[in-house]
Amino acid sequence: MDEHSGSAFAFEGSWKEYAPIAFSNLLLTIVTLGFYRFWATTRTRRYLWSRTRFIDDSLEWTGTGLELFKGFLMVLALIGLPFLFLQFGVQALVIRGMGGVAGALAVSAVFLIFYLGGVARFRALRYRLSRTYWHGIRGGADDGGWKYGWSYIWKTICGMVPLYLMVPWSMISLWNERWNKMSFGPHGFIAEAKVRPVFMRFLLFYLAPFLLALGVFAVLATRGTWVGSTFLHTNYPPAIAFIAMLVIILGVYALLGLIALAYYAAFLREGIGALRLENIDFRFEATTDDWLKLFFGDILLVVATLGVGWLFLQYRHWKFFITHLEAYGEIDLDALTQSSTRESRHGEGLLDAMDVGAF
């Protein structure tokens, strides 16, 4: 099957069609004290996937709310209970004057959570692929991600040690490691993302301290201050000085956010652009401008609707992702046979629990 045009992926949903799902999800989540959220996530995904066309047919989400719920329970058992126990245990040890043991336990707890965070990242991707069908074929991974958890620890730490200079390397390297274990049908993904294309963007972060210093200086200037032995005096009325200060502080934050956005845009372009599946090459073409529009669109939507728009952010983000996702190449339908990877029985609860900032 040939795909000549650049629109192998297309999003065909509409927010009016999605609205009943969003509102009923909210209602049910509230009256069940949050327990419905696993089923709500599933309904939302089923809708978004089914409105995502790849070449001639839509994707299909076959995950269930129950398995997400089981994933959540697993998190409680795997991390929550030991964590609670450790928390109580560490304090008990400190009170008894066994600070050393307590410290060791606390450090190992942090590492355990760090490790499981890496594993969770891997398994979330695997779970999503294994529940995504196209033409009756699904993806997955044979690997459980337990080794990836170790890579996640040492690469993250190595990335931060030399003044954070290696962070792009650790992110790209982990991205490749993760995707190279994934497959769709019989074909493995091949990820060959390079550090160089994202590194220059990352260097922008090192301008941040200078921007910060500049910002602080400007803030002080609006209030009048001693610099060295000279008193900088301003004639602005206090209100204007205050507004100027606010603008400058917000400006520094905005600049930092902008750098992060620019870096992330480059990262995803490189990451997805270097991804291959058999004869298909992927592209992700969202520029920093596009991300900015998405970001400010989100804010505007939420503010203008007094918060109701929050329900539609997931929809917007998926639409954004699919709209900028492209694929080129050929698919041999006969050769695209069913995936032989094991299906994990539980959802990505591990990641969900970490993503909501549970720690």
Added chain:
Amino acid sequence: MIETAVWHYDGRNANRWHPRLVGDAASFRLIGEGWESGPWAWVDLRALDIAGRDAVFGHATEPGWRIGFADGVIPADIVPLLPQRARYGGFIDRIGLGKASMAFAAVAAAALFVGLKAPGWIAPLVPQSWEDGLGDAMVGDFGGRICRTPEGDAALNALIAKVDPEGQARTIEIANIPMVNAIALPGHRIILFDGLIAEAKSPDEVAGVLGHEMGHVEHRDTMAALLRQLGLSVLLGGMNGTAGSNLNALLSLSYGREAEHSADLSAIERMKAANISPLPTADFFQRLDPLDDDRRDDKKAGKDGSVESEAVEAANWFGSHPTSRSRAELFTKAHVKGRAYTPALDSVQWQALKTMCKRDRNVKPAMGMGL
């Protein structure tokens, strides 16, 4: 006899087939060019939510297996054999969104009610040995910070004999920690902090606080509060925000207004039985109430010479207890005019208690408590 055209994914490769569906009311076969599959039972079909106008069905046990009716056109004789599309999932589809929401809301309200009340019901059922073990595991001997001198112990025992004549508490001890605080620990244990003894102007005030904590022990409030906190942290996916120190958590355990009131009543009862005046306790409450403006002024003037930080103030006994003048009034009202009250301790005993932590050379300093 049923026969119609469908499209089909077999779940083995990605080709879309266009077989004929041939069957009866129980099952059907798919017949393509040069291939045939089935029989497939109608009851195994699952309606899928797919974009576009096609009506698509999957199979309960065959991953990726699909049949689709182009443009949603389904022959009339097949329609009753096909399953309905699930919308919200499970029983919500059967009884409808409105009724299901109300049912859920009712269950949620009941669950919240039970969740708040259950710890009070369960706590008395927890075996005493478990609770004792838990209390010992949580704090042990306070890392050697329990003060002991022969005279001090004798004075403390004299006080205990008055406030807890039946010996309901397993241990009542004084810890070398300069905080104005007292806690009832799991396992029928009470710890009075040295800071509280230092702040008290008479043994009667200490007796009042001790009596109050005895009330918590008697009613097993600590266990109930622990259970409540545990339940809440599990329910909320837990762990958020409570990652602070566990002793602090114990100190700030809230027993609820009802439990505090019963503990006050218990204290008054105990003091009445021991012929201890409740007035000093009322005064103590008034004096140390953080909301009391007079005291604030005292502090500013540096009258008592101690500079308490806000953090220490927040961690004191009054930080975890309802601060209202009504509590002081409760104790004031319990005072019987003209009655000949006796002091909880004589002045020698009181001095022994006050200086116990200073005199004890083996006691560890309060530092490193993680407070």
